[in-house]
Amino acid sequence: QVQLVESGGGLVQAGGSLRLSCVASGRTFISFTVGWFRQGPGKEREFVAGISWAGGSPRFAGSVKGRFTISKDNDKSAVYLQMMSLKPEDTAVYYCAVRGGSDIPVDPRDFGPWGQGTQVTVSS
Numbered sequence: 001q002v003q004l005v006e007s008g009g010g011l012v013q014a015g016g017s018l019r020l021s022c023v024a025s026g027r028t029f030i031s032f033t034v035g036w037f038r039q040g041p042g043k044e045r046e047f048v049a050g051i052s053w054a055g056g057s058p059r060f061a062g063s064v065k066g067r068f069t070i071s072k073d074n075d076k077s078a079v080y081l082q083m084m085s086l087k088p089e090d091t092a093v094y095y096c097a098v099r100g101g102s103d104i105p106v107d108p109r110d111f112g113p114w115g116q117g118t119q120v121t122v123s124s
Contacts, residue, residue: 001113002026004096009118012086020081020118022096029053029072033099034079035111036070038092038120048094049081050104059104064090086122093117 008020022034035050049070051058058070069082079096095118097111105111 002029002032002098004098004113004115006094006096006115006118009094009120011121011123014087014122014124016086016122017082017084018086018120020083020094020096020120022079022081022115024077024098028077029074029079029098031100033101033104034072035097035099035104035108036079036081036094037097037108037111038090038094039117040089040092043092045095045108047106047108050106051079052102052104054102056102059106061106083120086120088122088124091120091122093119 002024003026005023033052036048037045038048039045047061049060051070067085072079097114099111
């Protein structure tokens with residue numbers, strides 16, 4: 001079974017940028033869809049972005065569209081979430097997760113397994 005490890009979180013001021021990484025071990029991302037989700041304090045886990053290894057356009061939540069990008073590196077079995085123009089409301093634990101197939105649903109229940117998460121804190 002694939003294991004996922006996120007990294008790249010940290011503390012940043014509003015307007016700053018961070019790049020999160022999700023690296024797979026155990027097997028590659030081939031034939032998977034990878035999603036990024038986040039869970040803020042007292043909030044439910046929500047979809048942020050997703051990308052299919054089969055190709056096609058990535059998918060973004062409306063709240064991050066135009067500020068976040070998602071990319072993948074086949075050789076490194078890694079998916080990256082580049083976050084720009086960060087806002088305090090982006091503060092959350094960010095998780096990556098996988099699912100088989102090429103579609104990109106937004107419901108976290110459609111994904112698994114999950115990584116352990118990485119904390120992103122945006123100060124005002």
